[in-house]
Amino acid sequence: MRCTVFLPAAKGRHGENRQVRQGTPLNPVRAKERLVAIYHLNVKNISRGDGRSIVAAAAYRAGETLPNDAEERLSEFGGRRDVVANEIRLPSEAPPWMADRAQLWNAVEAAEIRKDARLAKEIEFALPRELPRAAWLAVARTMADAYTTQGFVVDLAIHDDGTRHNPHVHLLMTTRVVTPEGFGPKIRSADGRLFVTEARALWARTANGALKAAGVSVTIDSRSHAKRRLDQTPDHHRGPDPDERRARRAHARKERDLMRHEEPDNDLPVPDPDGAPIHPRELDIAEARMLDDMHRLAPVDHVERDADLDHARAAIDAQNSREMAEDEAVAYRLAPEDLLDWLDQPALPDDPGDLQTLERWEDHLDWLELDSQQPVTPADEEIWQEPERSRR
Numbered sequence: 001m002r003c004t005v006f007l008p009a010a011k012g013r014h015g016e017n018r019q020v021r022q023g024t025p026l027n028p029v030r031a032k033e034r035l036v037a038i039y040h041l042n043v044k045n046i047s048r049g050d051g052r053s054i055v056a057a058a059a060y061r062a063g064e065t066l067p068n069d070a071e072e073r074l075s076e077f078g079g080r081r082d083v084v085a086n087e088i089r090l091p092s093e094a095p096p097w098m099a100d101r102a103q104l105w106n107a108v109e110a111a112e113i114r115k116d117a118r119l120a121k122e123i124e125f126a127l128p129r130e131l132p133r134a135a136w137l138a139v140a141r142t143m144a145d146a147y148t149t150q151g152f153v154v155d156l157a158i159h160d161d162g163t164r165h166n167p168h169v170h171l172l173m174t175t176r177v178v179t180p181e182g183f184g185p186k187i188r189s190a191d192g193r194l195f196v197t198e199a200r201a202l203w204a205r206t207a208n209g210a211l212k213a214a215g216v217s218v219t220i221d222s223r224s225h226a227k228r229r230l231d232q233t234p235d236h237h238r239g240p241d242p243d244e245r246r247a248r249r250a251h252a253r254k255e256r257d258l259m260r261h262e263e264p265d266n267d268l269p270v271p272d273p274d275g276a277p278i279h280p281r282e283l284d285i286a287e288a289r290m291l292d293d294m295h296r297l298a299p300v301d302h303v304e305r306d307a308d309l310d311h312a313r314a315a316i317d318a319q320n321s322r323e324m325a326e327d328e329a330v331a332y333r334l335a336p337e338d339l340l341d342w343l344d345q346p347a348l349p350d351d352p353g354d355l356q357t358l359e360r361w362e363d364h365l366d367w368l369e370l371d372s373q374q375p376v377t378p379a380d381e382e383i384w385q386e387p388e389r390s391r392r
Contacts, residue, residue: 037128038220045118046122048112048116048119055105056068057172060077063083063157068106069109085157093151098178108183111182119175120172120173121173121175122170125169125203127207131207131210132214136169139210151177152174153174154173156171157172163252
């Protein structure tokens with residue numbers, strides 16, 4: 001960020017009551033202007049003793065949903081819009097499975113036994129607003145690779161809400177030595193203050209090199225005002241302001257609503273049987289036309305008495321003389337509406353040949369008549385006796 005700093009003349013012989021003010025100078029004539037960039041870097045510990053979960057922390061920074069084996073649930077942070085990029089940087093001796101974010105941090109959680117164990121180390125630093133967006137990932141990788149050479153596995157994530165108000169980087173690092181089999185003992189070099197001092201100096205060198213490569217004349221300095229011998233009140237990291245965040249979200253939501261034309265849910269197109277979209281308005285028109293056709297009275301066909309009878313007879317004869325297949329003829333004969341047509345027809349005279357055939361067959365069936373049969377006497381009946389079995 002660029003800001004103009006005015007240094008008014010000191011009051012008193014030894015410079016006491018020297019004031020530093022941002023904004024309009026007290027004395028514009030004696031004011032001195034210079035461009036500065038804000039420096040911010042913070043080193044944190046993620047500890048189980050604070051009730052933290054490293055899987056949830058990794059999921060939040062990466063904007064993903066990860067299975068949390070220790071808590072037997074999902075750490076759901078997928079769909080975050082402020083995650084610009086995320087990736088895992090591995091040391092040369094790391095096994096390939098550590099490139100998977102879920103496996104990596106669940107293994108870290110399982111490797112720690114103590115209830116107050118330090119699960120990970122995190123370095124968070126702000127990206128200068130003067131740095132082009134295209135250079136963000138390069139500087140983040142440079143910082144991460146500086147720690148992978150020391151044996152750390154680094155999970156980096158770049159966050160920005162789209163307004164370039166507060167672009168920053170998270171470096172989430174493991175705390176144990178990496179071996180091809182997994183994790184070894186703790187890396188104790190990350191415990192002292194020297195680790196913090198070196199991290200601050202490393203980010204200053206990396207950022208200044210990126211700013212110079214981008215053609216920006218602004219630099220950052222990791223040293224304090226006291227070490228730089230500046231008689232200036234240092235700034236305090238204010239942190240997030242909930243009111244400002246709510247106001248920015250409301251403003252961004254309002255702009256999106258103005259730019260986006262939403263149709264109501266009941267006005268969305270639906271597919272036809274062939275898959276082509278049909279708008280509901282077209283469906284309503286087609287439905288109204290169909291209902292009109294259904295309720296419209298069909299015209300009554302009037303047959304005049306003086307119609308062409310010859311034409312009607314010719315049509316009936318053509319229908320009767322139409323050739324039909326055997327299956328069609330059987331189906332016609334078995335049709336329910338024609339099943340009893342023979343009742344309406346007059347009886348045909350008996351054929352003499354048919355009568356003789358019928359009488360001949362009746363003579364063959366005389367033996368079925370019970371009256372003509374002779375009764376059977378008991379003497380004629382043979383009494384069947386069971387043969388006597390031989391005794392042995």
